[in-house]
Amino acid sequence: MSPLRPFACLALMLLPVSCGLSRGYPAETEVVTTPASAPMDAAEATEAIPWSELTRLAREDRQAGRLDEARARLEQAASQLADRPSSDAGRRTVFDLQARLALDLIAVGRSEDADAMAAPLFAQAEQDPALASSALVDLAYATAVRPPTSSEAEESASARLELMELALGAAERGPASRQRMMMAADIALEALEQGHLELARRGIDRAVLDARTVAPTDQIQLGSLKIYKARIARAQGDLETAEASAVSAAQHYEKGRSGPANLAVAEATLARVLADQGEIERAREQADSAWQRVSGDAPMPDFVKRIALGAQARVERAAGNREAARARYEQALAMPAGGFARDLALISELEAELAALDAPGLDEASAGSVEQGARTSADSGGAQEASSADAGAGGSGSATGRETVP
Secondary structure: OOOOOOOOOOOOOOOOOOOOOOOOOOOOOOOOOOOOOOOOOHHHHHOOOOHHHHHHHHHHHHHOOOHHHHHHHHHHHHHHHOOOOOOOHHHHHHHHHHHHHHHHHHHOOOHHHHHHHHHHHHHHHHHOHHHOOHHHHHHHHHHHOOOOOOOOHHHHHHHHHHHHHHHHHHHHOOOOOHHHHHHHHHHHHHHHHHOOHHHHHHHHHHHHHHHHHHOOOOHHHHHHHHHHHHHHHHHHOOHHHHHHHHHHHHHHHHHOOOOHHHHHHHHHHHHHHHHHOOOHHHHHHHHHHHHHHHOOOOOOOHHHHHHHHHHHHHHHHHOOOHHHHHHHHHHHHHOOOOOOHHHHHHHHHHHHHHHHHHOOOOOHHHHHHHHHHHOOOHHHOOOHHHHHHOOOOOOOOOOOOOOOOO
């Protein structure tokens, strides 16, 4: 990993459903029994105040909303402790307070000041991971998910992933929790979309393991996580794991008595994996079953129908049945667009595959290249707008992160 870069001029916005900053960690409850400290002046700044006293005064400043004074005191305290090992309780305490103060700066809209304060903390944690605390995890994740400005988008994409990897690595040293599970799932999806498949796999594996610990009876949640694992494994070319994960997802959905939408998505996912493996008949059976589940009279989001039709089209294309594939592509694209990002991305992919299908001289190698380019984007997840199909799919506490139907 290259050195972490600060994020300047970024507006605070979390992912649609994120882990929730500090929700899994106890808030500071220290009761201040000493008189409130006065703002620190230049003379005081030069005094050799012990780090423990600086830390106490910084806590008072933070509680009183004097964030700049708290920041200055903590920087002095940190400089006094810089030569101590990361195992030193004092150094860890000051480091944690600095991370929490940076989160406070984000909360009051001072993103640039927060970034300036966070950058050296990230660098220290990258150099010495043992320093990372729960507050550092929250700070790294909060910084990573703030959307960049248009001028910074390209440069910040890799930096965002670096911060997500830092947050995940720091969180992994703690115990399993629902917060970590949700964060790991969000990181996996973001990394998948950005093509960082190693981080995506690491994130989804962590989310699955944590789900088995903190919510072992939530079958729908486990099923959704397995859908994402299947898609990540497929993007990696690990088709054996992809198939096993898709089958497992369907089994979890059945145990959880999920509705047809989730089961259809699991079957559509399995159909694509089987088509990749050349098992056309099994793939067609799964794709047809997915379509049958969503094509009845019951209300069903068009996005879920588009996933099922897309699976049928891709299976027929893999089988060399161009006319059947074209008919399914056209049927999928004829449905109204949902207007949300994942549906629009899926439409774009299907349009590209249809255009490639009609291109002169198309062979299976070129058809495969179109699909390979689409593996890490649109149908790596579903859309919240589809949630009416399955009241139990995902839910407000789901670790599937950004959407309810995968």
